[in-house]
Amino acid sequence: xxxxxxxxxxxxxxxxxxxxxxxxxxxxxxxxxxxxxxxxxxxxxxxxxxxxxxxxxxxxxxxxxxxxxxxxxxxxxxxxxxxxxxxxxxxxxxxxxxxxxxxxxxxxxxxxxxxxxxxxxxxxxxxxxxxxxxxxxxxxxxxxxxxxxxxxxxxxxxxxxxxxxxxxxxxxxxxxxxxxxxxxxxxxxxxxxxxxxxxxxxxxxxxxxxxxxxxxxxxxxxxx
Amino acid sequence: xxxxxxxxxxxxxxxxxxxxxxxxxxxxxxxxxxxxxxxxxxxxxxxxxxxxxxxxxxxxxxxxxxxxxxxxxxxxxxxxxxxxxxxxxxxxxxxxxxxxxxxxxxxxxxxxxxxxxxxxxxxxxxxxxxxxxxxxxxxxxxxxxxxxxxxxxxxxxxxxxxxxxxxxxxxxxxxxxxxxxxxxxxxxxxxxxxxxxxxxxxxxxxxxxxxxxxxxxxxxxxxx
Amino acid sequence: xxxxxxxxxxxxxxxxxxxxxxxxxxxxxxxxxxxxxxxxxxxxxxxxxxxxxxxxxxxxxxxxxxxxxxxxxxxxxxxxxxxxxxxxxxxxxxxxxxxxxxxxxxxxxxxxxxxxxxxxxxxxxxxxxxxxxxxxxxxxxxxxxxxxxxxxxxxxxxxxxxxxxxxxxxxxxxxxxxxxxxxxxxxxxxxxxxxxxxxxxxxxxxxxxxxxxxxxxxxxxxxx
Amino acid sequence: xxxxxxxxxxxxxxxxxxxxxxxxxxxxxxxxxxxxxxxxxxxxxxxxxxxxxxxxxxxxxxxxxxxxxxxxxxxxxxxxxxxxxxxxxxxxxxxxxxxxxxxxxxxxxxxxxxxxxxxxxxxxxxxxxxxxxxxxxxxxxxxxxxxxxxxxxxxxxxxxxxxxxxxxxxxxxxxxxxxxxxxxxxxxxxxxxxxxxxxxxxxxxxxxxxxxxxxxxxxxxxxx
DNA sequence: CATGAATGAGTATTCATTCAT
DNA sequence: AATGAATGAATACTCATTCAT
Numbered sequence: 001x002x003x004x005x006x007x008x009x010x011x012x013x014x015x016x017x018x019x020x021x022x023x024x025x026x027x028x029x030x031x032x033x034x035x036x037x038x039x040x041x042x043x044x045x046x047x048x049x050x051x052x053x054x055x056x057x058x059x060x061x062x063x064x065x066x067x068x069x070x071x072x073x074x075x076x077x078x079x080x081x082x083x084x085x086x087x088x089x090x091x092x093x094x095x096x097x098x099x100x101x102x103x104x105x106x107x108x109x110x111x112x113x114x115x116x117x118x119x120x121x122x123x124x125x126x127x128x129x130x131x132x133x134x135x136x137x138x139x140x141x142x143x144x145x146x147x148x149x150x151x152x153x154x155x156x157x158x159x160x161x162x163x164x165x166x167x168x169x170x171x172x173x174x175x176x177x178x179x180x181x182x183x184x185x186x187x188x189x190x191x192x193x194x195x196x197x198x199x200x201x202x203x204x205x206x207x208x209x210x211x212x213x214x215x216x217x218x219x220x221x222x223x224x
Numbered sequence: 225x226x227x228x229x230x231x232x233x234x235x236x237x238x239x240x241x242x243x244x245x246x247x248x249x250x251x252x253x254x255x256x257x258x259x260x261x262x263x264x265x266x267x268x269x270x271x272x273x274x275x276x277x278x279x280x281x282x283x284x285x286x287x288x289x290x291x292x293x294x295x296x297x298x299x300x301x302x303x304x305x306x307x308x309x310x311x312x313x314x315x316x317x318x319x320x321x322x323x324x325x326x327x328x329x330x331x332x333x334x335x336x337x338x339x340x341x342x343x344x345x346x347x348x349x350x351x352x353x354x355x356x357x358x359x360x361x362x363x364x365x366x367x368x369x370x371x372x373x374x375x376x377x378x379x380x381x382x383x384x385x386x387x388x389x390x391x392x393x394x395x396x397x398x399x400x401x402x403x404x405x406x407x408x409x410x411x412x413x414x415x416x417x418x419x420x421x422x423x424x425x426x427x428x429x430x431x432x433x434x435x436x437x438x439x440x441x442x443x444x445x446x447x448x
Numbered sequence: 449x450x451x452x453x454x455x456x457x458x459x460x461x462x463x464x465x466x467x468x469x470x471x472x473x474x475x476x477x478x479x480x481x482x483x484x485x486x487x488x489x490x491x492x493x494x495x496x497x498x499x500x501x502x503x504x505x506x507x508x509x510x511x512x513x514x515x516x517x518x519x520x521x522x523x524x525x526x527x528x529x530x531x532x533x534x535x536x537x538x539x540x541x542x543x544x545x546x547x548x549x550x551x552x553x554x555x556x557x558x559x560x561x562x563x564x565x566x567x568x569x570x571x572x573x574x575x576x577x578x579x580x581x582x583x584x585x586x587x588x589x590x591x592x593x594x595x596x597x598x599x600x601x602x603x604x605x606x607x608x609x610x611x612x613x614x615x616x617x618x619x620x621x622x623x624x625x626x627x628x629x630x631x632x633x634x635x636x637x638x639x640x641x642x643x644x645x646x647x648x649x650x651x652x653x654x655x656x657x658x659x660x661x662x663x664x665x666x667x668x669x670x671x672x
Numbered sequence: 673x674x675x676x677x678x679x680x681x682x683x684x685x686x687x688x689x690x691x692x693x694x695x696x697x698x699x700x701x702x703x704x705x706x707x708x709x710x711x712x713x714x715x716x717x718x719x720x721x722x723x724x725x726x727x728x729x730x731x732x733x734x735x736x737x738x739x740x741x742x743x744x745x746x747x748x749x750x751x752x753x754x755x756x757x758x759x760x761x762x763x764x765x766x767x768x769x770x771x772x773x774x775x776x777x778x779x780x781x782x783x784x785x786x787x788x789x790x791x792x793x794x795x796x797x798x799x800x801x802x803x804x805x806x807x808x809x810x811x812x813x814x815x816x817x818x819x820x821x822x823x824x825x826x827x828x829x830x831x832x833x834x835x836x837x838x839x840x841x842x843x844x845x846x847x848x849x850x851x852x853x854x855x856x857x858x859x860x861x862x863x864x865x866x867x868x869x870x871x872x873x874x875x876x877x878x879x880x881x882x883x884x885x886x887x888x889x890x891x892x893x894x895x896x
Numbered sequence: 897c898a899t900g901a902a903t904g905a906g907t908a909t910t911c912a913t914t915c916a917t
Numbered sequence: 918a919a920t921g922a923a924t925g926a927a928t929a930c931t932c933a934t935t936c937a938t
Contacts, residue, residue, distance in 0.1 A: 021897090041351030043267050047933060048900095057899045059935085068933065123347050123406070127265025138409065145410075162430065165447070167414055168423050175403045176396065182347070183395055185362065186369075190391055199392050206386065207431035211438075223389075245922085271908060281924045283911080292908065469901085489799025491715050495929060505903045510930065571795050571854070575713030586857065593858075610878065613895075615862055616871050619855055620848065627847045630795070633810065638839055647840050654834065655879035659886075671837075693918090719912060720921095729920045731915085740912065 119181035343405035567629035791853035
């Protein structure tokens with residue numbers, strides 16, 4: 001819709017400017033929040049310090065969020081949106097369920113890596129998140145799990161995957177992706193993300209791929 | 225030794241009574257703490273509420289701990305001691321590294337199950353634990369990992385285990401044990417511990433055991 | 449300098465306004481503190497009550513001081529600064545050591561009278577003041593004593609003062625000034641400050657001035 | 673009185689034993705209290721610490737006093753009783769008011785020296801003492817002052833003392849005795865009690881004794 | 897829109913006192 | 918009489934949130 005079509009054209013423009021500013025301000029605030037949250041956790045992050053770190057006033061923060069908890073939710077929401085966007089996108093168009101699963105796992109791990117702090121917070125600050133937020137997170141995880149378990153079931157039907165419990169197996173895959181955030185203090189000194197992904201993919205694929213198919217997927221299974 | 229043999233007989237008795245009371249009181253307090261911590265988390269658990277729940281006065285709590293944080297440390301310490309006690313005990317005397325690893329993993333999972341709340345707290349309340357406490361936890365995890373990675377390396381030398389990175393693989397095993405606590409909300413509706421253990425053991429063993437040995441360990445690998 | 453001359457004009461203005469507000473708030477708080485301290489002492493003065501008395505909130509108090517003790521220190525500091533300002537000023541320019549001493553003593557007594565509560569607190573709340581604060585107070589008293597003992601030694605050299613121990617004599621002078629605060633419950637019903645000063649000055653001068661000079665200083669010595 | 677003479681003999685004996693024990697216990701407690709009070713002040717002296725210092729249990733302390741404040745009162749009472757006992761005793765039988773005043777002042781200073789901590793406490797802990805206790809202390813000080821002011825008035829009638837305000841002069845004398853406790857941190861490095869007494873007595877007597885009598889009392893007036 | 901001073905409910909910790917043993 | 922574990926009222930200090938400028 002062009003501006004001239006709309007009698008509220010410039011109002012719309014003003015709206016757009018406003019939305020852009022909100023976006024920009026929230027960006028400032030959330031970037032600062034991620035930093036402080038990863039350093040100190042939610043409880044110890046003071047709004048005062050956040051304001052200083054973000055270079056805005058306390059009042060300004062409350063113009064963009066209603067509660068301190070909102071900040072946490074926004075940060076965690078960010079990673080949720082990324083999962084939703086990246087994982088299906090990476091899996092899309094790949095016919096073979098084995099390769100599709102591998103692509104999904106890789107994408108999932110990369111999202112975790114890109115939002116390591118947020119991924120950790122989802123575990124650490126559960127108790128600071130409202131019941132609604134918590135349930136939303138769980139729903140999302142179940143949803144992502146289902147992408148994986150769909151592949152696993154498809155693979156099992158084709159005889160490419162050994163018989164496993166799809167619910168545990170898919171849950172294990174997400175767990176191993178999260179592990180990159182949860183055990184980063186331990187893993188970081190030994191691997192980079194790409195190596196970690198290949199290593200875990202090899203582990204998982206050895207467990208999943210049926211004996212007779214292991215050779216066909218040696219590029220996934222073998223990790224030198 | 226009869227009392228009359230010991231000139232400090234009753235003094236020793238008094239000491240013993242005191243130690244027993246301390247044990248008993250701490251038990252009362254920690255049981256209540258585990259309940260409140262799992263319901264509300266550390267920050268929201270008020271000392272006042274804890275006292276009420278434990279059926280003692282606030283002052284009494286502070287006769288047995290110095291700080292609120294101490295309560296958290298004691299709870300977490302409990303699971304640490306259990307790991308230390310149970311896991312090596314379960315592995316002891318088993319020659320075959322494959323079976324030894326399986327025994328260790330089973331024991332580890334059972335400890336997690338018995339202290340599910342504490343296992344969760346170790347992830348959730350990291351930021352409420354002092355640097356020292358946190359480092360102690362990490363040291364312990366590395367230590368337990370080494371039990372597993374020792375088995376894995378031994379198994380690899382015997383050719384029973386496929387070539388894997390022992391550090392990741394052992395870390396993955398502990399992660400999967402912790403998963404029973406972390407994803408209990410999801411797993412609980414589908415499995416009991418024993419089923420979970422067998423399922424994950426099967427998964428892990430398929431990934432670890434070298435092709436030619438898979439049949440010999442079918443009791444571990446197959447999960448119907 | 450007009451605002452337009454100064455590119456930081458309004459910034460400087462903001463700073464000035466802020467400084468003025470701090471001054472004003474601290475004034476409010478300290479005035480209330482002096483009242484409550486004199487009525488109840490430091491320990492019994494509750495921050496809650498202080499806030500009520502000062503007509504501000506508890507939080508506001510803590511925006512201007514870091515600790516309850518700070519309030520005490522600020523009150524006591526006030527009298528210290530007054531001593532430092534008033535006593536040397538009163539003595540300055542007076543050549544004759546006898547008259548100079550008299551002027552100093554008068555000024556000292558008037559400062560005590562103007563800050564009677566604070567003068568008392570310096571005696572009563574020593575144990576509530578940190579080691580540093582306490583040592584600072586002692587150093588100041590020694591410093592003020594030295595103003596007096598300098599006069600006494602000068603007067604002795606001129607033969608106008610009898611041979612006395614300058615350290616005790618000067619200490620006695622400060623003690624007698626403080627006495628107006630310490631024994632106010634007793635002295636108040638009989639004298640006003642001016643009378644008290646003349647009376648004690650007469651007492652002290654009789655003790656200090658050498659016999660042959662007593663007549664020359666009859667205006668100090670005689671007290672009708 | 674032998675036990676057999678008195679049917680209540682052993683009861684009386686038991687009473688005596690009890691009284692003696694009370695005396696002994698209180699002695700233990702008060703000695704410990706004086707130590708802790710002088711080190712930490714009343715508020716910071718914990719009953720727990722006092723019990724430890726006195727080598728008794730907390731419960732035992734409360735068998736001999738009703739309140740923590742009682743301990744303070746007992747300590748301060750001690751010095752009060754000493755004043756009452758020692759000062760009149762020292763003055764008794766001395767006809768000449770000048771010498772009588774000197775004897776009283778000396779005795780007063782010695783009591784202060786013997787109970788330095790208690791003398792200080794009477795100034796520092798006023799706010800911790802109940803209204804009744806406080807008023808009792810004031811009454812006593814006025815009473816002691818009157819011993820001194822009686823002498824001064826007698827001396828003035830005889831023409832031996834110059835015309836002074838007896839109320840201030842006697843108050844000043846007690847103040848100078850207390851000064852030994854209040855400024856002990858300052859005086860201690862320079863004098864012992866005896867020297868302090870002679871020095872202050874010389875100062876005071878120069879101020880009080882009429883010119884024509886100064887020579888007759890040179891033993892009091894001169895301080896080499 | 898932005899600011900940051902003011903607010904005050906909320907909470908860990910202390911310590912005099914009691915009382916069952 | 919003596920003990921010392923248990924009590925719980927009391928209190929300094931914090932920090933998310935508001936709102937006048």
